[in-house]
Amino acid sequence: MVTRSANATRVIEALSERFGTRLSTNRDVLERHGLSEGHHRGIPPDAVVFATSTDEVAQVVRTCAAEKVPVIAYGTGTALEGNVAAVNGGICIDLSGMNQVLEVNAEDLDVLVQAGVTRKQLNTHLRDTGLFFPIDPGADASLGGMAATRASGTNAVRYGTMKENVLGLTVVMADGQVIRTGGRAKKSSAGYDLTRLFVGSEGTLGIITEVRLRLYGIPExxxxxxxxxxxxxxxxxxxxxxxxxxxxxxxxxxxxxxxxxxxxxxxxxxxxxxxxxxxxxxxxxxxxxxxxxxxxxxxxxxxxxxxxxxxxxxxxxxxxxxxxxxxxHATAAIRPGAKVWSTDVCVPISRLAELVEATRVDLEAHGLLPLIVGHAGDGNFHLGLLYDEEGSDEYRRCSAVNDRLVDRALAMGGTCTGEHGVGMGKIAKVEKEHGAAVAVMRTIKRAIDPDNIMNPGKVLRMN
The missing domain is CATH 3.30.70.2190 (Alpha-Beta Plaits)
Incomplete structure (x- = not known):
């Protein structure tokens, strides 16, 4: 039997009247929307709403805000750090139905898409224009999710990350207000750069519903x-x-x-x-x-x-x-039935070899396979850690290796995550990496989302 708060029950009743069959409390649907591709345990929401427009997202958020019920955005579920787990319950907004390419400005090399458009879908749409979008995190992730996690991938050494390629956003705030950041101009010095604030915020400050992106000519x-x-x-x-x-x-x-x-x-x-x-x-x-x-x-x-x-x-x-x-898939095939813990760090490239070698020694000393692959051009690399089940001795060894990996990266002037994001998996490491600056981040979070309803339990500890 599903146990939910009275507030969540009232929200579900109100949203059911508005969305009908596009609101689901089916157990399988809930479990799928609380689980992403990483190793973290899935935590299902109380209900899932399948939205098709920014206005609908805003309606859901306003209804949740009135009852102080959490809201979690969901794209394709390809995140790796438990980014979509409903740690405090609440309503998941599935944005996959928001999959329209709204504008292509070929002359100015920019495009406006809804958040549910995937990178492969966008490039298929662009194939007759001679343009393409180069950011490739591996999975066919949604572009809204890629913006929310500040994704990058194999092409980042030349084309940069999502941070460099997002020109503007449409965002639904914690009170349901809709704002637009950035624009089509190639540069601006007007006001605070809110676009960069939301890129990488993982849905903790607002829900991204539209993304304006930079495009590039397909190479000859x-x-x-x-x-x-x-x-x-x-x-x-x-x-x-x-x-x-x-x-x-x-x-x-x-x-x-x-x-x-x-x-x-x-x-x-x-x-x-x-x-x-x-x-x-x-x-x-x-x-x-x-x-x-x-x-x-x-x-x-x-x-x-x-x-x-x-x-x-x-x-x-x-x-x-x-x-x-x-x-x-090759990592998973080494030991069928084992789980894969994928983690990443990033350091200055001058320290990459030293970090990779130290990590290899650490893995072998603790009886774990050294499976290392990286975006060497920007100092970012990944480990594939195999373990049998959560809580086992092998799992604990993987966790300890991951902790030491991050600590070594930070000591080398690096970061705890180059592209996977923080989610709920690296909150403590963000605090270690940023120190007193975390207090400033909390101040921003409280100002924008005073009731902590936007994807709570991710990126920052709020108490």
Whole structure:
């Protein structure tokens, strides 16, 4: 039997009259909307409303605000740090039905989308315009969710993160008021930069319902390459010199031998030496992309790089990148039935090799597989930690390794999360990272959301 507060019951009754069958209290629906792809335990909401417009989101929030009932936004459920768990119950607003591309301004290289549009859907819509949106976090996440978590991914080394590519937002505030931030102008010095305030706020300050994004021209040519290295240090040094040399690499991904072995076995790939590898992608003119690849090859050779295989052929590019794209599934396949704890940190790239090596030693010392992959061009890397069940000895070892990983990253001038977000999983680490600045964050949260109804229990501890 579901137990809910009297306030939540009144809200559900009021919303049921307005939304009818688009409000659900079905147990399976609730459980699905309280669970994301990370390792954290799912916590279902009291009800789910399937919204189709900003006005409907505002109606739900106003109804919840009157009764001080929590509100949690839901996009595709691909978050990794328990970002959508309803820790205090409440109403989940599913934004997946808000999936319209509202404007494409090809001449000005910008687009306006509803929050439920996914990155793949947007690029399919844009394919005849010669434009594309480059931010690729791996999963086919919603663009509203990507803005809310300040997502990035493999292309960030050239195109930046969501922070650099969101031009403006439509946001429903905690009282149901609708505001619009930013705009189509390429620069502005008018007032506070509220767009940057909401990007990365994970739904704790307001619900993003529309996003205006920067677009880019599809490159004339794309060249992909892969190269083995004698050590992680050699690979990392090749990355540093590649970036310092001004080569406009679009992607440069690092994979250690443990992770490579897993993906080779999973995809039955041939021609890969089991050793640390870098995966590259270059965008530009045909001559330019070729020149970038050749220069990167010269740098790789300076650090003992092995067979540098590169190609502009689409099918061959996809085959080279298959090893990188299937990391999560390859990790899960190592031990069927085990759970995968995916975590990330980010450090200055000059410290990346040191952190990766220290992490490998830590993992092996505690009987855990060293499965490491990273966006080496910006110092961001991920661990895939395998464990049997929550609360087990193996789980505790994974948790301890994760804690030490974050602590080492912070000591190196890094951050506790480069792109996964805080959710409910890294709240304590945010406090350690930001110190006294967390008090300022709490002041902002209390001013904007005085009753703490917007995705409570995420990003910050409020008491």
């Amino acid at each position: 040519a794309i060249t992909a390459a892969v190269c083995s290295f004698p050590s992680i240090e050699a690979a990392a040094n090749a990355v540093i010199l590649t970036i310092q040399s001004g080569i406009p690499v679009a992607r440069i991904e690092l994979m250690n031998e443990g992770q490579l072995q897993a993906v080779v076995a999973y995809n039955k790939l041939e021609g890969f030496e089991i050793a640390p590898h870098l995966f590259y992608e270059f965008h530009g003119t045909t001559a330019g992309a070729r020149e970038q690849a050749e220069r990167a090859q010269e740098i790789a050779a300076e650090f003992g790089g092995g067979d540098f295989r590169w190609t502009a052929n689409l099918e061959e590019r996809n085959r080279l990148w298959a090893a990188r794209h299937d990391v999560y």
